[in-house]
Every structure is written in structure tokens, then in C-alpha cells.
Amino acid sequence: MADSRRHAVRGHRWWRPALVGTGALLGLAAAGLGVLTLVVARTVVTPPRRKREDATIVAVDLPGRTITLGRTGDAILPGDYGLWFSGDRGYARIGEILETSADSVTRRLIEVRFGDLAAATRGRFSGWFYLSPADLGSPFEEVGIETELGEAPAWLVPSSVPTDRWVIQVHGRAVRRQETLRAIPVFRDAGYTSLIISYRNDGDAPYSPDRRYGLGDTEWRDVDAALRFAVDHGARDVVLMGWSMGGATALQAVTRSARASVVRGIVLDSPVVDWVTALRYQGELMGLPSPIRSGALEIIGARWGRRLTGQLAPIDLSRLDFVRRASELTVPILLMHSDDDGYIPPTASRALAEARPDIVTYEAFTGASHTKLWNYDRDRWNGVISGWLARLDAPDQVG
Known part of the structure; x- marks a missing residue:
């Protein structure tokens, strides 16, 4: 009996190192997944320092x-x-x-x-083709917009005729206001003054204290400041145009700004309509496992995640979902997206158009990639916008 007990004890001792080793490997794997999840979360909210030359x-x-x-x-x-x-x-x-x-x-x-x-x-x-309004041969003025963080530079390009109609251009993530210069001619020809703005953390406007993106959840305040500037300088009817993340920002502004009543329409180019859909898609493109994609979303949206990402406040991802919030939108929207965008899938854009056919005019491009619709087919892009602007004067014709 004693020999049997000694044998059993020796057997348990034999397996113990293997179990410990397995546990250590699992712990290391879990730690690795945790680190990768954090890296992904930080990447989403941190402005990049360099861009890949591919x-x-x-x-x-x-x-x-x-x-x-x-x-x-x-x-x-x-x-x-x-x-x-x-x-x-x-x-x-x-x-x-x-x-x-x-x-x-x-x-x-x-x-x-x-x-x-x-x-x-x-x-x-x-997609940038112009670096300054001067490239377009139009008169323009360098102006400063007073935001809660300080003065943000902007370009003011007057209409070709006296007007109280303005368009405010909101660029996308990790780029600057030059992205939106392509839209000046079509709006100017339609009788709009263009305000080409910068916003927090884009490299031109003042930085926020945490130097982190809010994915539209904070940047809309700078669009609100631009609306104030426009109204103070004679605007009575404003169209917001948002590109990529600028689309998410414009949608936040029109639903949260105290000056939203002056907005008569929104134009969206390759927009982020729902960040969860967009970020999951980008994670799939990178080959990231589902737990990492879900974990990164949880980190940037949770109060406890702030210390890990450097955010001052979590991002309310549900508030950035305009498929879910479609009923809150009240102004006409022109939404343009390429079927093969490659960066922001058109899924949410199509869903918004289907949810609100009464106000959304959806224009699907094919082969144009992300925010390169103008580059790909300039005549069609200009024609779609000019036609939609003309129909704004007859609201029953828009949608």
C-alpha cells in the first residue's frame, strides 16, 4: 500500500511541471492578445505621426x-x-x-x-489634388475660428455672387483641410461661400489636452464653432459636407449643435455612419481575431480604458451609430460611397439610405476607392452634387 501511495505521489509530481508550463504558455498567449488589443485601441484614437508609403x-x-x-x-x-x-x-x-x-x-x-x-x-x-485654394484661381482669405481650444485656421472662399448660403467642409481622419479643396468649384458655381476648416488634433488646429481622436464625438464642437463663425459673417443657410470621419463629425454636429437649425442639408463622401461597423471591417482586413476587434472597441468606449489609451473620456460608440439613430435626422442628405471603398465599407451608408429614403439621396460609385470619388469620376461627382443642391430649393424633390 505504501509503495502504491509513493507511486501516486511521484505521478502527480511528474505532471505538475507540464501543467505549470501549459498554464504559463496560456498566460503568455493571453497577455499577448491583451497587448495587441491595447495597441489596436490606441491606434484608433491616436493621430499617426507618419504615413506608410506603399x-x-x-x-x-x-x-x-x-x-x-x-x-x-x-x-x-x-x-x-x-x-x-x-x-x-x-x-x-x-x-x-x-x-x-x-x-x-x-x-x-x-x-x-x-x-x-x-x-x-x-x-x-x-485624393488631394490641390494644396491651397490658390491652386483653383479663386479669391480666398485665411481666417481663424475661435474654438474652445483656441483659434483654428480655416480658408474662406467667397461665392462668385453675393450670397448668404455657405458650405462648411469637414475633412477626414489623419488628413488635413486640403482634402476638401476639390469641392470648392462645384459649390462656388452653385452660389455657395466655402469655409474649409481644421479641427482638433489634425495638425493645423489646436490639440485637445489628451491629443486623441474622438471619432466625431468631440470634433463636432469645432464644427459648431465654424457654424457660429458662418452665422456671424452673414450665413443664413449652411450645408455641411463631411469626408470619411468628417462625415461622422458632421452628423454629430447636426444633431448636437445649438446652431443646427441653420443647417439645411448634409453632403457625405465615403462617410463613417457607424464606427463599430467600420472598425470591425478594418480589423477583418488586418486579419485580427474577433476577440481583439471586440476588445479594442470595449477599451475605447469604457471609462476604465482611458488610462490605457490616453483618452480623457471614453467614446460613446452608440451615439456615433446613425443607422440606429436614423430617425433623429431631419435635413436632406446626399450620401456618396464606393461599393469597393476598401477602408470604410458602404454597409452602414446603404443601411441609412434604406432607413431614411425620405431624406437620403444615395449615390453608389464602383471602383472609386475611399474618398477618391472626385478623382475617379470628376464629372459625375460634380454633377451629382450640383443637381442635389439645385433640388434643395424644392425640398419635396430631395430624397
């Missing part, structure tokens, strides 16, 4: 005005685009596709604004 520059023919790039999804998009290179120390405009092969694309080189393109080896495509 375009390979194969050859540049300056006299012949051509550039050859490695074949990527962006490189084969028809239309006119900006190309940043050499760590954003250079910028060029590129145009139509001239020749393609299995691994390269040759395009027309419209101009090099600055930088040594001939020496560059990598770059990144951009």
Missing part, C-alpha cells in the same frame, strides 16, 4: 512627363491624383494611365510641385 516608383521621365509605378490597387485607378513621396517632402500630380503591364503602371505626370521626384523610390497616393 507605392513603388519604378521610373520617372521628367522630359516625357511620365511616371512608372509598381502595380497596386491605387496605381491602376483611373483619374487624377496626388502623389506624396520622400517622406512627404515631395508632392506631384499624376493623371491618366498610359500603359500597364503585369507588374507596373505608367501614368501621365501632370506636374511636380516640390521635391526631387527623379530621386524618389517610394510614395503614396492621395
Whole structure:
């Protein structure tokens, strides 16, 4: 009997290291998942310092005005685009596709604004085509908008005719106000003064104390300040136009601003209508497991997560869901989205259009990518907006 007990004890001792080792591995795996979840959460709310250059520059023919790039999804998009290179120390405009092969694309080189393109080896495509209102040949003024954080710079581009109609342009995440310059001509031709704004943490406007994005949940206050500026300078009817995260911000402003009554319509280009849908989609593209995607959303939306992400306050993701809040919207909306956006899926945009066909005009593009609808098909984009603006004068025709 004693030998049997000693054997049993020795057996338990034999398995103990294995169990401890297994537990340690599981602990390490759990810790690894936790760290990755936190990294994802912080990335969502932290303005990036650098942008990835994912375009390979194969050859540049300056006299012949051509550039050859490695074949990527962006490189084969028809239309006119900006190309940043050499760590954003250079910028060029590129145009139509001239020749393609299995691994390269040759395009027309419209101009090099600055930088040594001939020496560059990598770059990144951009929907930006203009860097200043001066590029459009329109008169403009540099103005400052007083926000709760300080003065935010903006461009004021007057209409071609006297008007009390204004459009306020709200750019997207991780870009600046130059993104929205493409919209000036169509609004100016329709008799609108354009106010091209910056907002907190975008690199132009003052930073918030935590230097973190609110995904529209805080940035709308700067749009509210822009509405005040517009009204103080003669605006009586305002259209808000939001691009990507700027769409989420515009929707917050029209439902939370004390000055929302002056807004007569909203134009959305590739907007975030529901951040949960958008962030889950981006996580899937990155190959992140579902627990990490869900965990990151929980962290940025919970009060306890603030110490982990650096946020001063959690983000109310349910308040940013305008599919759920569709009934709260009251003004006409023009919503444009590409079926193959590749960054913000059109799922929520379509759902909003289906929920509110009485006020939402939905324009689906195909092949245009994210916030590059103007670049891809300028004539259609301008025509859609100008037609919708004309129908604002007959509200029963909008929707």
C-alpha cells in the first residue's frame, strides 16, 4: 500500500511541471492578445505621426512627363491624383494611365510641385489634388475660428455672387483641410461661400489636452464653432459636407449643435455612419481575431480604458451609430460611397439610405476607392452634387 501511495505521489509530481508550463504558455498567449488589443485601441484614437508609403516608383521621365509605378490597387485607378513621396517632402500630380503591364503602371505626370521626384523610390497616393485654394484661381482669405481650444485656421472662399448660403467642409481622419479643396468649384458655381476648416488634433488646429481622436464625438464642437463663425459673417443657410470621419463629425454636429437649425442639408463622401461597423471591417482586413476587434472597441468606449489609451473620456460608440439613430435626422442628405471603398465599407451608408429614403439621396460609385470619388469620376461627382443642391430649393424633390 505504501509503495502504491509513493507511486501516486511521484505521478502527480511528474505532471505538475507540464501543467505549470501549459498554464504559463496560456498566460503568455493571453497577455499577448491583451497587448495587441491595447495597441489596436490606441491606434484608433491616436493621430499617426507618419504615413506608410506603399507605392513603388519604378521610373520617372521628367522630359516625357511620365511616371512608372509598381502595380497596386491605387496605381491602376483611373483619374487624377496626388502623389506624396520622400517622406512627404515631395508632392506631384499624376493623371491618366498610359500603359500597364503585369507588374507596373505608367501614368501621365501632370506636374511636380516640390521635391526631387527623379530621386524618389517610394510614395503614396492621395485624393488631394490641390494644396491651397490658390491652386483653383479663386479669391480666398485665411481666417481663424475661435474654438474652445483656441483659434483654428480655416480658408474662406467667397461665392462668385453675393450670397448668404455657405458650405462648411469637414475633412477626414489623419488628413488635413486640403482634402476638401476639390469641392470648392462645384459649390462656388452653385452660389455657395466655402469655409474649409481644421479641427482638433489634425495638425493645423489646436490639440485637445489628451491629443486623441474622438471619432466625431468631440470634433463636432469645432464644427459648431465654424457654424457660429458662418452665422456671424452673414450665413443664413449652411450645408455641411463631411469626408470619411468628417462625415461622422458632421452628423454629430447636426444633431448636437445649438446652431443646427441653420443647417439645411448634409453632403457625405465615403462617410463613417457607424464606427463599430467600420472598425470591425478594418480589423477583418488586418486579419485580427474577433476577440481583439471586440476588445479594442470595449477599451475605447469604457471609462476604465482611458488610462490605457490616453483618452480623457471614453467614446460613446452608440451615439456615433446613425443607422440606429436614423430617425433623429431631419435635413436632406446626399450620401456618396464606393461599393469597393476598401477602408470604410458602404454597409452602414446603404443601411441609412434604406432607413431614411425620405431624406437620403444615395449615390453608389464602383471602383472609386475611399474618398477618391472626385478623382475617379470628376464629372459625375460634380454633377451629382450640383443637381442635389439645385433640388434643395424644392425640398419635396430631395430624397
